[in-house]
Amino acid sequence: MPRKASIRERFESLYSQYQREVWALAYARWMDADSALDIMQETFLRLWRQLEDGENLDNPRAWLLRVARNLAEDYAKSAFRRNGTQAPELFGGVAANGVSPAEKMEKDETFARVRELLDELPDADREILTLRYALEYDAPAIADMLGLAVTAVHMRLSRARQRLAEKLSAQDVRTSP
Amino acid sequence: MTRSSPQPSPDDIDRAFSQFFRAQLPARFPEAPIPADAPAPTARGGWWRSRLTLGASVAALLAIGFGVSYGPGVGGQPKPQGGSGFDPNGVVSDGKVIQNHMPKDNVPPMDMR
Numbered sequence: 001m002p003r004k005a006s007i008r009e010r011f012e013s014l015y016s017q018y019q020r021e022v023w024a025l026a027y028a029r030w031m032d033a034d035s036a037l038d039i040m041q042e043t044f045l046r047l048w049r050q051l052e053d054g055e056n057l058d059n060p061r062a063w064l065l066r067v068a069r070n071l072a073e074d075y076a077k078s079a080f081r082r083n084g085t086q087a088p089e090l091f092g093g094v095a096a097n098g099v100s101p102a103e104k105m106e107k108d109e110t111f112a113r114v115r116e117l118l119d120e121l122p123d124a125d126r127e128i129l130t131l132r133y134a135l136e137y138d139a140p141a142i143a144d145m146l147g148l149a150v151t152a153v154h155m156r157l158s159r160a161r162q163r164l165a166e167k168l169s170a171q172d173v174r175t176s177p
Numbered sequence: 178m179t180r181s182s183p184q185p186s187p188d189d190i191d192r193a194f195s196q197f198f199r200a201q202l203p204a205r206f207p208e209a210p211i212p213a214d215a216p217a218p219t220a221r222g223g224w225w226r227s228r229l230t231l232g233a234s235v236a237a238l239l240a241i242g243f244g245v246s247y248g249p250g251v252g253g254q255p256k257p258q259g260g261s262g263f264d265p266n267g268v269v270s271d272g273k274v275i276q277n278h279m280p281k282d283n284v285p286p287m288d289m290r
Contacts, residue, residue, distance in 0.1 A: 008211065015209040023206070033201045041210045048212060107196065114197040133191075133198035161190045168193070169184045 022068045028126040029072035043068045
C-alpha cells in the first residue's frame with residue numbers, strides 16, 4: 001500500500017497537469033461548462049481511489065481521458081447530472097466590459113450560431129475544437145492527445161471552420177471585430 | 178438586423194470560435210478533489226526542521242535551568258526591572274518622590290552612652 005502523503009503529491013501533480021484536458025473532453029461531450037466540471041471532479045476522485053488502491057498507472061493521462069469519456073457518456077443517466085442543457089444565451093455569457101449593447105447582441109448571435117454548429121458536429125470534432133480554441137493547443141498537441149494523425153486534425157478543423165463560415169453568412173450574422 | 182454580409186474571413190471564424198470557447202473555460206478551476214480523510218501534505222525537509230526545533234527547545238531549557246542554578250547567589254543585589262523600581266532614597270526611577278510610610282516611632286532609640 002503506497003504512503004498516503006506520496007499519493008497526495010502525485011495526485012495533486014496529475015490534477016494540475018490534466019484538469020483542463022479532462023474538462024475539455026467532458027465539455028466537448030455536453031457543451032456545458034458546469035457539467036464538465038462535475039465530470040472532471042468525478043474523474044479525479046476515481047483517480048484518487050485508483051492510486052490509493054496501489055494500482056499502477058503507466059499512462060495516467062490516457063487513463064484520465066478514457067475515464068472522463070466514459071463518465072461523460074454515462075452522465076445523461078447518472079444521478080449527478082443536475083442542470084441539463086442550458087439556453088444558448090447562458091453559454092455566451094461573457095462579461096461585457098466596455099461592450100455596447102449592439103456589440104453584445106451581435107456577439108450573442110454569433111455564439112448562438114457557434115453553438116448550433118457544435119451541436120451538429122460529432123463528438124470527435126467538438127473535442128478537437130475545444131482543445132484548439134479553449135486550451136489553445138496546436139494540431140500536433142491535439143493529435144498526440146487524441147491519438148490522431150496531425151493531418152486528420154487539420155482536416156477536421158478546416159471542415160468545422162468552413163461550416164461555421166457558411167452558417168454565419170447564411171444567417172447574415174457578422175462576427176464582431 | 179439583416180444585412181448582406183460577405184462570407185466571414187478565416188480570421189473572423191477563428192475569432193468567433195476563440196471567443197466562444199474562452200467564454201466557456203472556467204476562470205478558475207476548483208481545488209483538487211481530495212477526500213477528507215487524506216493526510217495533509219508534508220513539507221520537504223519537515224523531519225529535519227522538527228528535529229532542529231526540538232534540539233533548540235531542549236538547549237533553551239537547559240540554559241534556563243543552568244542560569245537558575247548557578248546565577249546570582251546569596252548577597253547578590255537584584256536589579257530593579259522596568260521603570261518602577263524602588264530606590265532606597267524614596268525616589269522611583271521615573272523621578273517622582275514618594276512618601277516614606279515607615280513610622281518614625283518604630284525607630285529604636287539610640288544609645289548615647
